[in-house]
Amino acid sequence: MEPDLWYLYRHMFRSRLFEQVVQVFWEQGLISFDMHMGYGEEAIAAGIVCQMVDGDAMALDHRGTPPLLMRGIEPTLILRELMGRPDGLCGGLGGHMHLYSREHLCASSGIVGSSGPAGAGFALAAQYLRPGTLAIAFFGEGAINQGMLLESMNLAVAWQLPLLFVCKDDKWSISTRSASVTGGELVERARGFGLHTVEVDGADVEAVWHSAGEAMKRTRDGGGPTFLHAHCVHLEGHHLGFFLFRVGRDQIKEMIPLLGPLLRSATRRKGGSSRERIRSLTDIATRPRDAVKEQTQKEKDPLYRTRQKLISDRDRLEALEAEINVEIQDVMEVALED
């Protein structure tokens, strides 16, 4: 079977547009704390979530918006939740890292790695109550060093849980290059736990759709859990207003106030060797630039990639985008109503 690319693009585009509203609201101060965006991982979400059925469950990390939207949760409810309104998805009590929908069996958490156990529990319930359904656990590559997530990989294999582990690998955890703190290859690590594994370009929604579809079919049929390793970027970095990206984007303005203290530290009497100090300074100077450069490559933006494939039918594309524009405009207005 082939995916309906128009359908997938619709979901991706809708998520992108919705998050742009979130960003505007956040910039206006209507949303607090470090808002984590799904910008850049829309293809992973769409390729997977669009194949979920009634009774399937999702355990989400700190970037829950795209999967929730695609799963069919009312966008106004999400937006109002992010605004902390009593008429939000969770009465304004949860906020952007704690989005829940009982009817859709979706739960989130801001504790890195906790979607592993959460996914395992959903999958366990599926085994008893809803045979043929499954659970998805979303997390980043940084989370893969968190003990409870590793434990849950083993548990899923031991209990043959209908669970799909989805590692959205943007290569960074906050300001840390994940490779610098991670041993081995992730797919091999997962295989070492006895998981089925598949690696995929997370900017290619069709590829995600295919490999996720196969894994989901296998797990629905009782074939056991799979680890899906999807590479992606995050166009806004770790969260909105992230200092690494601010520095990386506007080195002159953002770096200047930091320079004085940095240089003072670099020249203090005791401490590391001058080679070490130069290495640190270079690292501090290059990480922001690299992070921005890596995360904003056009050809890694799934929206751009997918749009290119549809652009030959420009009329249909523009009509679709216009339609969604209207919807999201409307969502924004409704969210602001008293």
Next chain:
Amino acid sequence: MEPDLWYLYRHMFRSRLFEQVVQVFWEQGLISFDMHMGYGEEAIAAGIVCQMVDGDAMALDHRGTPPLLMRGIEPTLILRELMGRPDGLCGGLGGHMHLYSREHLCASSGIVGSSGPAGAGFALAAQYLRPGTLAIAFFGEGAINQGMLLESMNLAVAWQLPLLFVCKDDKWSISTRSASVTGGELVERARGFGLHTVEVDGADVEAVWHSAGEAMKRTRDGGGPTFLHAHCVHLEGHHLGFFLFRVGRDQIKEMIPLLGPLLRSATRRKGGSSRERIRSLTDIATRPRDAVKEQTQKEKDPLYRTRQKLISDRDRLEALEAEINVEIQDVMEVALED
């Protein structure tokens, strides 16, 4: 280089004899709680600990006696500690799961898996303060599903710590067959974290000596951490007086009081299908028998195996054993003094 088998046997035999005293004391009620013995893992301990040097450190699990003895800790101090005496190794405050020797850099813990992080910390200190030294982390195959141990494997690779992970695999964690709750193969799992790996018959002290020696050399030279998977048995099961072994050894006497309730449960109105019930009953009946049978195979007893290799020089062997007998007899008497 070849190991000195007489030297290794001396350590193993001494440990065995010492633990037999521990067992007698425990049976007499001089030692409390669930005493975990090292019976059966002497070859693993000897093959590794006998190659440790000043400044090397050890993180131990709940079976700390053999490595501590072999590392040179005064046996009387250990025995008195197990008796809870103020003149014990830790003033009687620690007990058998919490044996510490600061001068030997040895620490223990009764929390399964905690020797992973503990080993990593020792290895970290070695990197700064004692280059060329290393740390050993001992644990069982059941511990390998504990998050913090898995995390520490990754940490050791990421930081290239001089750390040897030693998995003493007796196939059982308490009454659970570890394979039934563990996904994948352990060596592959470790390799998935980027560790060097080696698998060895833990009853063969020479084999352990060789593979540990190689790994220890590599790690001393900065070649990074290794996972050593050693197969072994535990002649007394999980701990002294362990019910699984009591049932397995004397099914008639120990099983009879359990039978009534079991059969009542098996025939209660609601519950599992009769196939499930029969499967449970069979499982309950076979686990004890299997556990005892698996753990007491003579050819898996490292003492027996090593002794066979030395028996041709019976005089020397008997002299050695007699000497140690005297020592341990003495230890016992001294430990009992006021």
Next chain:
Amino acid sequence: MRTMSFDETIEDVLAQTMADDPRIILFGEDVQLFQANLYTQFGGRRIRDTPISEGAFLGAAITAAMAGMRPVVEVSLVDFLGVAMDALLNQASKLETFSGGKWKAPFVLRTTCGGGLGGGGQHQQSLWGWLSHIPGLTVVVPSTPADAGGLLFSALQHDGPVIYMTHKLFTDFWVENLGYLGRKTVDFDLPLAGMRGTVPEKWEPIPFGQAAIKRSGVDLTIISVGVGVHRTLEAAVMLEEEGIDTCVIDLRTVSPMDTAAICEAVSSTGRLLVVDEDYQGFGLSGELAAIILEAGINANYGRVCTEKTIPYSRELEAQTLPNKERIVEGAIELMDRS
């Protein structure tokens, strides 16, 4: 009325409720053999052994409950919760708030607590006050078979997370398997009146937050929980000989607490002694002080608690845990003060 042991009570309630409610499953390390009767009746699908991965399987219990199951998850000793605390601190306890009151996780965490078997400081903690600090958790600590049954019955019907704590000394199973272990050479100060007793023919739920007045008295109120209740009742007999008439209250649930009963009893005697096997500082004893002060009750107050890490030595252990003698002493001191 029937007579049952503490263990039998728990098994009886579980067998009955599991027979009636197919959503109840039970999992934890070694539960198939530790709960062999239930395993026989319900089979391996509903009674599951787990890997030693408390973080993963406790976390999984939460979402399994959210998705419609009623898991009973067993962590053999409360001390082991250190490796799984995130599930309680950040997930289970917060779900109801985070979801805006729309989603709850009805699961029961069964665990044992307490000392007196010579198991040292890492296997004998109580921690009920510590756990009760976290808003959103129910913490139950029964002290008789009848309460154990009724409270477990309630726990299995409760719509949120319940931590159901059994003191080791009440259960034949743990006293045998961590204490006697087939020996006749050891002795324990067992709270016999809590180990076996009459229970109702038909289980009725005992509401949470309802203390039991175990003994009325006009001179002094002693509040305790778990084995402390029995130590206190014995002390009360000794105090009677000194002419001190003691009212003894068993909280039964630490969170929620029966504020009304506490205030009534303390205001009538004007003196409160708290007997708490959990650590003294920042726990139950303090909370009780705050409750009476908030209520404007003017009372003499003292506490007999565990002040520090529990030592291994049986003798030191006995001095560290609240014992009859310390209670009597504390009570007399309190009487003398006014």
Next chain:
Amino acid sequence: MRTMSFDETIEDVLAQTMADDPRIILFGEDVQLFQANLYTQFGGRRIRDTPISEGAFLGAAITAAMAGMRPVVEVSLVDFLGVAMDALLNQASKLETFSGGKWKAPFVLRTTCGGGLGGGGQHQQSLWGWLSHIPGLTVVVPSTPADAGGLLFSALQHDGPVIYMTHKLFTDFWVENLGYLGRKTVDFDLPLAGMRGTVPEKWEPIPFGQAAIKRSGVDLTIISVGVGVHRTLEAAVMLEEEGIDTCVIDLRTVSPMDTAAICEAVSSTGRLLVVDEDYQGFGLSGELAAIILEAGINANYGRVCTEKTIPYSRELEAQTLPNKERIVEGAIELMDRS
């Protein structure tokens, strides 16, 4: 006297002590960029980024300290300790007892706590009372730059584990990186007097267990810690207008506590209000009640604490955390009571 921000203070003390003591290393997630100045001065060997494996690296800090290092380990938010609690509950806190007083682990766990940035219930907990429940841990919560420096200086010389907690609102870094994030559209109620202030020319250690009397007064004693101290001082000004003369005490260290100062202040005013941003039940507020009752002080008592999970909504958050208005109300209520 110099003027410094809270952040600068911490960096200054770390830079000075790290220069003097090569055993001090610092590790945690993202510390290389979050502590870019120290990273520049000391290089990547002494300032290390970690994987997201709090269990492993906090556990490693303990044995690294035991083996001669003085690690400063950073866990960015105290809430994340849920995944690493075993290291505190069962290892660090118990080492001294278990080793018979022979071995200690001198490390500093730096973490942030507290709310007021709209971060919801999983990223804004305080937990100082919760941590203080465990015997063997020192818990430090400074409220001014001078105290922050002096207490950190002491922590780095202390011979056991110290949990050094910084309230987010004191630090420009966290207020910027979790609050403003480059925006001018959000507002926070910042404790300005705690964010910047005079500090000594030369750092002197401030002993643990020494409270600071921030304001003397005869009508009422308010005890607090962290940001609560500043909220209380503001409230005290308002109370003055009502004719209520308030004594304000800053505990500075929650464990150990300055019992003498507490008792003196409360017995002189006869009224105690506890202002505690940590959860109300089974925590600091209760312990203070116990302390004064044990001392036989007859006082009116009230508390203004965080009673439940902190809601995300900024408005509800403000009502849930102890604020000026609630403090004034609580104080007046207490005055009216007698």
